[in-house]
Amino acid sequence: MFTHVMVGTNDPDRARAFYDAVFGALGVPGMQAPNGALWYGDPEAREAMFAVVTPRNEQPACHANGGTIGFKARSAAQVDAWHAAGIASGGSDEGPPGPRDWGMPLHVAYLRDPDGNKLCALFLTGEPGETS
Amino acid sequence: MFTHVFLGSNDIEKSRQFYDATMSVLGFQNVAPPEAGRLIYAGPTGTFIVAPPYNGEAATVSNGHTLGFSAADDATVDAWHAAGLAAGGIDEGAPGPRSAAPNNARGAYLRDPDGNKVCAFNMGH
Numbered sequence: 001m002f003t004h005v006m007v008g009t010n011d012p013d014r015a016r017a018f019y020d021a022v023f024g025a026l027g028v029p030g031m032q033a034p035n036g037a038l039w040y041g042d043p044e045a046r047e048a049m050f051a052v053v054t055p056r057n058e059q060p061a062c063h064a065n066g067g068t069i070g071f072k073a074r075s076a077a078q079v080d081a082w083h084a085a086g087i088a089s090g091g092s093d094e095g096p097p098g099p100r101d102w103g104m105p106l107h108v109a110y111l112r113d114p115d116g117n118k119l120c121a122l123f124l125t126g127e128p129g130e131t132s
Numbered sequence: 133m134f135t136h137v138f139l140g141s142n143d144i145e146k147s148r149q150f151y152d153a154t155m156s157v158l159g160f161q162n163v164a165p166p167e168a169g170r171l172i173y174a175g176p177t178g179t180f181i182v183a184p185p186y187n188g189e190a191a192t193v194s195n196g197h198t199l200g201f202s203a204a205d206d207a208t209v210d211a212w213h214a215a216g217l218a219a220g221g222i223d224e225g226a227p228g229p230r231s232a233a234p235n236n237a238r239g240a241y242l243r244d245p246d247g248n249k250v251c252a253f254n255m256g257h
Binding site: 060 | 183191
């Protein structure tokens with residue numbers, strides 16, 4: 001469905017420290033494009049990518065109210081590691097890791113990135129995943 | 133990579149008009165009942181949800197945020213853009229090749245009725 005999701009930052013170095021940590025917990029590689037944009041994901045995998053940029057209109061980046069981006073985790077432990085890595089790297093807690101039941105059993109955690117963008121990591125409990 | 137993406141709406145009926153029109157071009161239908169007060173477009177590789185913010189405050193737009201949707205071919209990019217313009221969206225970049233995209237891929241940009249920036253790209257997959 002998605003090709004990419006892009007969020008804005010006012011401090012690319014701070015954003016890189018945060019996103020390198022949280023994507024590291026999910027096992028997702030990152031790279032910095034020549035224009036400074038941070039891209040996460042495997043471009044050869046033909047999957048959607050995530051990007052962090054300074055806004056092209058040169059106005060300050062700001063977060064939305066009502067916007068959330070959900071990232072796929074492969075285990076409940078990976079959700080926990082994602083949340084811990086984010087807290088340790090400049091993010092703020094927006095909901096600690098734990099089970100939820102939204103019509104299907106989930107293990108979910110929420111963070112704000114250093115610019116205030118709302119994120120979550122989600123593992124669909126019972127899906128084939130890692131055992132760790 | 134993504135399980136879902138939420139965008140905020142201050143007028144779900146305007147959002148419904150816009151996203152029913154644009155998402156159907158891409159092959160997705162809203163699966164939420166009308167009384168849900170939200171829109172849920174579900175696909176095998178992710179779910180897209182449009183809803184009023186949970187905190188009861190007005191939905192606001194992020195500067196720097198863009199949500200990209202996958203189009204199966206170039207004609208679908210064009211049809212997506214036209215459908216959005218006809219359904220309450222605002223042009224944010226006409227359909228055409230984008231030099232910043234891999235392989236000069238064809239893309240188009242819109243603002244939804246709440247001002248959220250969205251785009252469609254034919255990435256060849």
